[in-house]
Amino acid sequence: xxxxxxxxxxxxxxxxxxxxxxxxxxxxxxxxxxxxxxxxxxxxxxxxxxxxxxxxxxxxxxxxxxxxxxxxxxxxxxxxxxxxxxxxxxxxxxxxxxxxxxxxxxxxxxxxxxxxxxxxxxxxxxxxxxxxxxxxxxxxxxxxxxxxxxxxxxxxxxxxxxxxxxxxxxxxxxxxxxxxxxxxxxxxxxxxxxxxxxxxxxxxxxxxxxxxxxxxxxxxxxxxxxxxxxxxxxxxxxxxxxxxxxxxxxxxxxxxxxxxxxxxxxxxxxxxxxxxxxxxxxxxxxxxxxxxxxxxxxxxxxxxxxxxxxxxxxxxxxxxxxxxxxxxxxxxxxxxxxxxxxxxxxxxxxxxxxxxxxxxxxxxxxxxx
Numbered sequence: 001x002x003x004x005x006x007x008x009x010x011x012x013x014x015x016x017x018x019x020x021x022x023x024x025x026x027x028x029x030x031x032x033x034x035x036x037x038x039x040x041x042x043x044x045x046x047x048x049x050x051x052x053x054x055x056x057x058x059x060x061x062x063x064x065x066x067x068x069x070x071x072x073x074x075x076x077x078x079x080x081x082x083x084x085x086x087x088x089x090x091x092x093x094x095x096x097x098x099x100x101x102x103x104x105x106x107x108x109x110x111x112x113x114x115x116x117x118x119x120x121x122x123x124x125x126x127x128x129x130x131x132x133x134x135x136x137x138x139x140x141x142x143x144x145x146x147x148x149x150x151x152x153x154x155x156x157x158x159x160x161x162x163x164x165x166x167x168x169x170x171x172x173x174x175x176x177x178x179x180x181x182x183x184x185x186x187x188x189x190x191x192x193x194x195x196x197x198x199x200x201x202x203x204x205x206x207x208x209x210x211x212x213x214x215x216x217x218x219x220x221x222x223x224x225x226x227x228x229x230x231x232x233x234x235x236x237x238x239x240x241x242x243x244x245x246x247x248x249x250x251x252x253x254x255x256x257x258x259x260x261x262x263x264x265x266x267x268x269x270x271x272x273x274x275x276x277x278x279x280x281x282x283x284x285x286x287x288x289x290x291x292x293x294x295x296x297x298x299x300x301x302x303x304x305x306x307x308x309x310x311x312x313x314x315x316x317x318x319x320x321x322x323x324x325x326x327x328x329x330x331x332x333x334x335x336x337x338x339x340x341x342x343x344x345x346x347x348x349x350x351x352x353x354x355x356x357x358x359x360x361x362x363x364x365x366x367x368x369x
Contacts, residue, residue, distance in 0.1 A: 012356070014327035016343045049238070051247070051254060070204075073200060073232065077199050082106045090115055097130070100143065100148040103141075110139075126149055127296070152300065165182065171193070172188070175303040197249040277305050280307065292307060293338065
């Protein structure tokens, strides 16, 4: 018999997916107000270029970028950026930290035949690993936050002459505070904390990263036009992309950035995600049947919470019951194959809705018992 969760225990908004993530109703309303004048217009004209310029300026402010750093964008999402980095950012060899799905995918892209075999440092799921300077490595790369496992790693520059520190921030950007001076490339797609859709990548790039891109582009290495970081830099400086971007994605992102900056910027956003994730970690730590999947508190993500259940509980049934009651996307990452829930605590998600989610889970557990 299906379990019906009382309405007073349910979140106001039941979207807890790890991407695409919750889009706030105010963003949809803002898009609706300009839809007839923006959508269907040329990406080479002022309306769209002004929108791209606004996004770039707001990201610069949100991340507190140092002088000389630039916001670069291109189509294709983070998946395209991994290939673009293999063509136009890694000079000879990379070191890739792998503690989840995203880090592993970049490591595979970095194993391109024109590059030396990457130095891959792999950790068991639910744990993190750290970079180590190695002769011949010119890019050190890892995720700021691993969406698949709920592990977060610090953004800290590797002390190696001439090497670049390259951070995958897809599920961290806008939800975890960091010092931009500690990275040369901080790249992401906007479908998580930044409350938009995928299909486009952004990167905060240092002068050293842009110099590397220019140098490789001027060499005899073959680089496909779509994956050219030099093309992306040049077009971004004109507030445009090489090919047509999704205007809805850009506008949703611009609205989200305006909301975040108006509330206090990155420090406010980080405090909000820390509050939400802390509620879940405290609940799991105190539970008789659940525990945080990431054992080391220092490695626990503030924006993606993974919770293991003991064998007496079927987490898949909990997720199915929640979904039937309008609380969606709490299922674990499919490739982990664990008896767990995975909950996004991105900045758009209300901490009070996380409190209600916990009450809903407790109700389902009580009914199953």
